[in-house]
Amino acid sequence: xxxxxxxxxxxxxxxxxxxxxxxxxxxxxxxxxxxxxxxxxxxxxxxxxxxxxxxxxxxxxxxxxxxxxxxxxxxxxxxxxxxxxxxxxxxxxxxxxxxxxxxxxxxxxxxxxxxxxxxxxxxxxxxxxxxxxxxxxxxxxxxxxxxxxxxxxxxxxxxxxxxxxxxxxxxxxxxxxxxxxxxxxxxxxxxxxxxxxxxxxxxxxxxxxxxxxxxxxxxxxxxxxxxxxxxxxxxxxxxxxxxxxxxxxxxxxxxxxxxxxxxxxxxxxxxxxxxxxxxxxxxxxxxxxxxxxxxxxxxxxxxxxxxxxxxxxxxxxxxxxxxxxxxxxxxxxxxxxxxxxxxxxxxxxxxxxxxxxxxxxxxxxxxxxx
Amino acid sequence: xxxxxxxxxxxxxxxxxxxxxxxxxxxxxxxxxxxxxxxxxxxxxxxxxxxxxxxxxxxxxxxxxxxxxxxxxxxxxxxxxxxxxxxxxxxxxxxxxxxxxxxxxxxxxxxxxxxxxxxxxxxxxxxxxxxxxxxxxxxxxxxxxxxxxxxxxxxxxxxxxxxxxxxxxxxxxxxxxxxxxxxxxxxxxxxxxxxxxxxxxxxxxxxxxxxxxxxxxxxxxxxxxxxxxxxxxxxxxxxxxxxxxxxxxxxxxxxxxxxxxxxxxxxxxxxxxxxxxxxxxxxxxxxxxxxxxxxxxxxxxxxxxxxxxxxxxxxxxxxxxxxxxxxxxxxxxxxxxxxxxxxxxxxxxxxxxxxxxxxxxxx
Numbered sequence: 123x124x125x126x127x128x129x130x131x132x133x134x135x136x137x138x139x140x141x142x143x144x145x146x147x148x149x150x151x152x153x154x155x156x157x158x159x160x161x162x163x164x165x166x167x168x169x170x171x172x173x174x175x176x177x178x179x180x181x182x183x184x185x186x187x188x189x190x191x192x193x194x195x196x197x198x199x200x201x202x203x204x205x206x207x208x209x210x211x212x213x214x215x216x217x218x219x220x221x222x223x224x225x226x227x228x229x230x231x232x233x234x235x236x237x238x239x240x241x242x243x244x245x246x247x248x249x250x251x252x253x254x255x256x257x258x259x260x261x262x263x264x265x266x267x268x269x270x271x272x273x274x275x276x277x278x279x280x281x282x283x284x285x286x287x288x289x290x291x292x293x294x295x296x297x298x299x300x301x302x303x304x305x306x307x308x309x310x311x312x313x314x315x316x317x318x319x320x321x322x323x324x325x326x327x328x329x330x331x332x333x334x335x336x337x338x339x340x341x342x343x344x345x346x347x348x349x350x351x352x353x354x355x356x357x358x359x360x361x362x363x364x365x366x367x368x369x370x371x372x373x374x375x376x377x378x379x380x381x382x383x384x385x386x387x388x389x390x391x392x393x394x395x396x397x398x399x400x401x402x403x404x405x406x407x408x409x410x411x412x413x414x415x416x417x418x419x420x421x422x423x424x425x426x427x428x429x430x431x432x433x434x435x436x437x438x439x440x441x442x443x444x445x446x447x448x449x450x451x452x453x454x455x456x457x458x459x460x461x462x463x464x465x466x467x468x469x470x471x472x473x474x475x476x477x478x479x480x481x482x483x484x485x486x487x488x489x490x491x492x
Numbered sequence: 493x494x495x496x497x498x499x500x501x502x503x504x505x506x507x508x509x510x511x512x513x514x515x516x517x518x519x520x521x522x523x524x525x526x527x528x529x530x531x532x533x534x535x536x537x538x539x540x541x542x543x544x545x546x547x548x549x550x551x552x553x554x555x556x557x558x559x560x561x562x563x564x565x566x567x568x569x570x571x572x573x574x575x576x577x578x579x580x581x582x583x584x585x586x587x588x589x590x591x592x593x594x595x596x597x598x599x600x601x602x603x604x605x606x607x608x609x610x611x612x613x614x615x616x617x618x619x620x621x622x623x624x625x626x627x628x629x630x631x632x633x634x635x636x637x638x639x640x641x642x643x644x645x646x647x648x649x650x651x652x653x654x655x656x657x658x659x660x661x662x663x664x665x666x667x668x669x670x671x672x673x674x675x676x677x678x679x680x681x682x683x684x685x686x687x688x689x690x691x692x693x694x695x696x697x698x699x700x701x702x703x704x705x706x707x708x709x710x711x712x713x714x715x716x717x718x719x720x721x722x723x724x725x726x727x728x729x730x731x732x733x734x735x736x737x738x739x740x741x742x743x744x745x746x747x748x749x750x751x752x753x754x755x756x757x758x759x760x761x762x763x764x765x766x767x768x769x770x771x772x773x774x775x776x777x778x779x780x781x782x783x784x785x786x787x788x789x790x791x792x793x794x795x796x797x798x799x800x801x802x803x804x805x806x807x808x809x810x811x812x813x814x815x816x817x818x819x820x821x822x823x824x825x826x827x828x829x830x831x832x833x834x835x836x837x838x839x840x841x842x843x844x845x846x847x848x849x850x851x852x853x854x855x
Contacts, residue, residue, distance in 0.1 A: 207759070208757060208758065208759035208762060209756075209758065209759060210758060210759045210760050211758045211760050211761075216759040223759070223763065225759075373756075373757075375756055
């Protein structure tokens with residue numbers, strides 16, 4: 123198969139990129155390893171507040187439907203249940219449906235494989251009933267299965283609190299949100315108010331010492347300020363943050379870099395979201411953990427870079443698109459994330475002695491000057 | 493860490509670690525082994541780890557491998573269980589015309605004491621029923637086997653440490669020079685001095701040699717290996733190209749590519765390897781491949797080990813070779829003899845770096 127743009131990962135970043143690229147006439151293929159597109163949006167029932175101006179406020183799964191539906195009239199081939207498994211020496215990419223291997227010869231490849239949840243390890247962490255917050259969310263919102271009756275949440279970032287609130291709404295008693303630091307990581311006031319209204323206890327300076335039970339979680343010891351308390355729970359949701367998925371970038375031989383603020387290791391990339399391997403782009407959470415607005419916008423910026431590389435739009439159009447997208451990113455993305463992102467971009471441009479796009483350069487200045 | 497040693501070994505792969513261990517046995521030398529990474533992060537950790545003898549030619553080279561294989565049972569008694577298994581080795585051939593070559597191999601190897609049998613198809617299938625019925629026959633020897641490289645190198649290092657040898661990992665060597673008759677090894681973490689120096693850098697031997705102004709004619713050859721899901725017991729022997737590990741995974745690899753130090757796997761080779769595996773063992777058609785890895789093998793220009801003194805560098809030694817896993821017990825032993833007594837129980841003349849005639853002396 124030949125294509126202008128191959129997108130690996132059909133979550134929000136990939137879907138949004140596909141729309142933008144195909145709108146400019148690029149022949150586009152999306153491969154996704156699941157049986158339906160939408161990625162993590164599939165089980166997000168909350169609405170997103172800080173979306174780019176060209177998006178209406180929508181609940182996550184509705185946003186997924188919107189992103190998928192608008193691809194229908196365009197030249198976008200969708201390969202569900204296909205996984206990227208390697209690269210051929212001539213540069214084409216191999217995807218498999220676990221039966222055959224299909225070589226795809228793509229002029230550009232955009233990898234939007236997102237992130238994975240970080241585990242937390244304590245005695246008993248392999249017992250059934252211990253799961254990531256994301257897994258619990260899939261169970262309630264997608265599979266319509268209650269993962270337990272009484273739960274502890276480990277971690278206090280925005281996602282942890284969101285899932286705690288959703289589990290609570292489903293009738294699960296949240297016995298506590300356990301955070302080892304002395305303050306909540308989540309800074310979303312509305313969400314904190316929801317937790318507090320639901321009378322969910324917050325255990326700061328706390329750690330789960332162990333989970334115990336016969337064949338499944340029945341109790342958990344929580345160490346709180348040096349005192350051990352026994353909790354009667356059958357569900358422990360671990361929400362210790364997410365980190366970019368790296369395997370596709372290793373397969374494609376992209377150089378990696380470590381940035382704590384962006385979720386750990388991630389591929390290095392230029393201001394046009396191209397990695398160190400020419401014509402391989404990255405966007406979404408794979409390019410550093412960000413919010414939904416950042417995920418959508420980076421997908422679009424990468425798509426515009428592919429459009430530009432194939433001369434599929436006029437210079438003026440491309441300039442306008444980029445200006446709008448970068449300004450929106452500046453408006454929507456948390457400053458600390460954007461700063462870390464620009465730092466990655468600056469460093470690579472410096473290292474390779476490549477000129478920084480003027481827009482990115484001006485953002486550097488705007489961030490410094492507030 | 494001290495600054496001055498009797499011996500510095502550069503490289504803690506299977507060869508360097510074995511030399512350090514064997515040198516440490518007498519507890520009479522102060523030894524430091526330096527590695528730019530961690531043991532098993534390079535060539536020694538990305539191998540099928542055969543202890544393979546029977547079709548290595550010419551016979552004198554096969555003999556060297558045989559002596560080393562014979563040392564494994566004794567090595568295990570000294571350093572612990574390295575999961576050495578003498579499974580017997582089968583090298584199948586697919587056409588009758590190969591039988592002539594097989595018989596000649598058996599004859600030549602017999603002259604040095606390597607017992608090689610030439611099996612008919614039925615005899616092979618009796619030994620290893622999973623092999624394809626398309627094979628014409630095989631050469632077989634009970635001397636061949638395999639080992640767990642992770643245990644092997646860890647136990648070399650552990651035993652050496654117990655004997656007082658020191659190791660410095662994640663410490664790249666930047667420069668080597670001579671000062672007042674001693675080697676000065678400049679590393680990322682500092683300077684170390686020694687009376688004797690052993691280069692055991694595997695695929696990095698060439699760049700290491702350059703630090704001494706010596707050309708080490710080795711090539712870096714990539715081998716790509718695929719690993720299947722754990723399968724019920726299928727193969728009992730070490731077979732040309734594949735073996736089944738204790739946990740049921742089958743490891744397969746045939747490829748040889750000169751692509752520099754590039755450890756990527758490529759789908760072309762992975763698919764070719766899988767196809768060849770099915771040619772040998774049809775039952776593998778249903779097996780899933782769960783991972784693959786590449787190793788950069790060391791290949792001296794003429795294929796034979798480079799062992800012994802470095803010409804023109806007094807007290808400088810080198811050990812660079814393919815088949816480091818098979819040869820490590822013997823190479824450790826011989827290099828120890830050379831460093832301690834100045835002579836070896838097996839003549840190393842034909843393995844000397846001198847044979848390449850491209851040596852430039854240090855400036």
